[in-house]
Amino acid sequence: MICSTISGLPGVNAFKGTAPGFGLRREAKRHAALVGADEVFKSGVAAALCHRSPKSRAFLARERARIARAMLADCRFCAHDCGVNRLVGEAGLCHAGAETRIFMAQAEVSDELELIPTFAIALSGCDLRCDFCITGGPSWNPRAGEPVRVEILAGQARAALADGARTIMILGGEPTIHLPAALEIVAALPDDAKLVWKTNAHGSAQARALLDGMFDVWLADFKFGNDACAQRLAKVPDYVRVVRENLLWANEHSELMVRHLLMPGHVECCWQPVAEWLAAELPGVKVNLRSGFWPAWHSARHSDLRRTVANSESEQAGRIARNCGLNLVE
Amino acid sequence: MKPDANDKPAAGKHPLTSELLLLPDGRILVHNLTPAFAGLLKELNPDDEQIRLRSLPSTEHPT
Numbered sequence: 001m002i003c004s005t006i007s008g009l010p011g012v013n014a015f016k017g018t019a020p021g022f023g024l025r026r027e028a029k030r031h032a033a034l035v036g037a038d039e040v041f042k043s044g045v046a047a048a049l050c051h052r053s054p055k056s057r058a059f060l061a062r063e064r065a066r067i068a069r070a071m072l073a074d075c076r077f078c079a080h081d082c083g084v085n086r087l088v089g090e091a092g093l094c095h096a097g098a099e100t101r102i103f104m105a106q107a108e109v110s111d112e113l114e115l116i117p118t119f120a121i122a123l124s125g126c127d128l129r130c131d132f133c134i135t136g137g138p139s140w141n142p143r144a145g146e147p148v149r150v151e152i153l154a155g156q157a158r159a160a161l162a163d164g165a166r167t168i169m170i171l172g173g174e175p176t177i178h179l180p181a182a183l184e185i186v187a188a189l190p191d192d193a194k195l196v197w198k199t200n201a202h203g204s205a206q207a208r209a210l211l212d213g214m215f216d217v218w219l220a221d222f223k224f225g226n227d228a229c230a231q232r233l234a235k236v237p238d239y240v241r242v243v244r245e246n247l248l249w250a251n252e253h254s255e256l257m258v259r260h261l262l263m264p265g266h267v268e269c270c271w272q273p274v275a276e277w278l279a280a281e282l283p284g285v286k287v288n289l290r291s292g293f294w295p296a297w298h299s300a301r302h303s304d305l306r307r308t309v310a311n312s313e314s315e316q317a318g319r320i321a322r323n324c325g326l327n328l329v330e
Numbered sequence: 331m332k333p334d335a336n337d338k339p340a341a342g343k344h345p346l347t348s349e350l351l352l353l354p355d356g357r358i359l360v361h362n363l364t365p366a367f368a369g370l371l372k373e374l375n376p377d378d379e380q381i382r383l384r385s386l387p388s389t390e391h392p393t
Contacts, residue, residue: 106346109384110363116384117365134349134361164387292359294351308353330383 057191057214064210065183072098077176077207078127079242094127094174096142100181101125103138103145103173105153107160111169112257112288113330115196115217118167119160121153121185126174128200129235130223132263132305136297139173148181154188161193169219171198176207186214197254201246202236208249218250219257225273229266233302247282257286257329262317263293265304271317279324286329289321 071077072086082092089097104122111118122135125142138144157168168189175182176199186195197215201222222243224230230239250256260274271289278287291314299305321328348367351359360371368385375381 104347104362106362107365108362109365109368110360113383120362294359294361308357308359330380 058187061183061187065180069180076204077179079202094125094177096125096177100148100178101145115167117165118169119157119165120169123172123175123178126172127177131298134296150184150188167194167196169196169198174200176203201243217255221259222274225270259288262291262309264307264309267313267316272320275320275324284327287326288329
């Protein structure tokens with residue numbers, strides 16, 4: 001059995017009724033002005049935001065990374081919408097500053113079969129606070145690990161590809177809070193490499209606009225089927241709406257795979273509504289139902305999370321998936 | 331043995347890392363499974379289909 005990596009939006013208004021690029025451009029300009037980063041806009045930002053242009057992915061990623069770094073002055077990459085200036089040391093709920101660190105970079109085979117072997121790059125820090133997080137230490141601490149060295153990472157990724165890796169995966173923690181570094185990594189990778197964005201699907205419209213066209217696959221968690229469980233176990237409000245919004249977007253803009261880590265005692269409150277929503281709104285989308293819950297990190301704070309998933313729960317979850325007609329993948 | 335989470339290995343400086351949880355009923359949960367460790371687990375239990383699929387040479391991985 002393989003255990004998964006357990007891994008809002010006032011900003012969304014900036015994009016309503018406009019093409020993502022235009023909304024992003026306006027937003028980026030506002031943020032860049034805050035930090036005197038006008039040069040960002042002297043290098044053809046419109047081209048940078050149009051992923052359908054003939055420019056290479058690496059070129060676009062490089063341009064977007066510059067915009068994203070300027071946006072740290074008023075960070076709204078995730079749905080918490082903190083609006084803090086990370087460039088001067090202010091910290092939002094994720095506690096991340098301007099620096100990005102990694103706690104893991106290695107070839108792995110524990111993800112979906114069609115994605116492995118993958119070269120996984122795990123960035124420290126996360127905007128959620130899942131008490132059961134299997135990488136809780138570095139995921140809750142953006143200062144864990146060591147600083148990202150883009151060229152070294154890119155060299156390792158290229159070596160992994162040459163050695164048979166099928167994909168390169170950027171994950172966390174949560175990579176959305178580190179968009180500048182994530183885009184810098186993309187800019188250093190071959191244009192034809194298959195890239196996977198492993199996310200908690202709690203990003204903002206700003207983040208999505210920056211990510212548009214950058215990744216071939218969005219591998220997105222849908223952890224909780226209701227806001228009460230999300231609030232209690234991950235301290236995140238308005239969870240279901242935000243995740244649904246991200247999944248619908250991702251399905252329109254890339255290949256989408258949805259993961260659900262079955263939690264003990266949460267088949268009916270979490271998995272069932274997730275399964276029913278996926279069946280209704282994203283029919284045919286690839287779904288990986290994972291049953292290898294591991295009572296890690298602060299799971300013991302919750303009586304329901306002090307054990308693994310019972311076989312009867314796995315079987316019940318499988319029946320729900322079949323009844324919903326989900327396209328399950330391993 | 332699992333290292334302290336804040337000291338996890340990063341790019342290029344440390345050995346690769348996989349984590350195991352051995353359950354009383356004999357099941358083994360694996361996190362961050364590397365190809366080398368998948369090969370080892372396959373040796374321990376050749377009948378485990380999940381591990382078999384993940385221990386194939388990279389050119390033979392199913393699509």
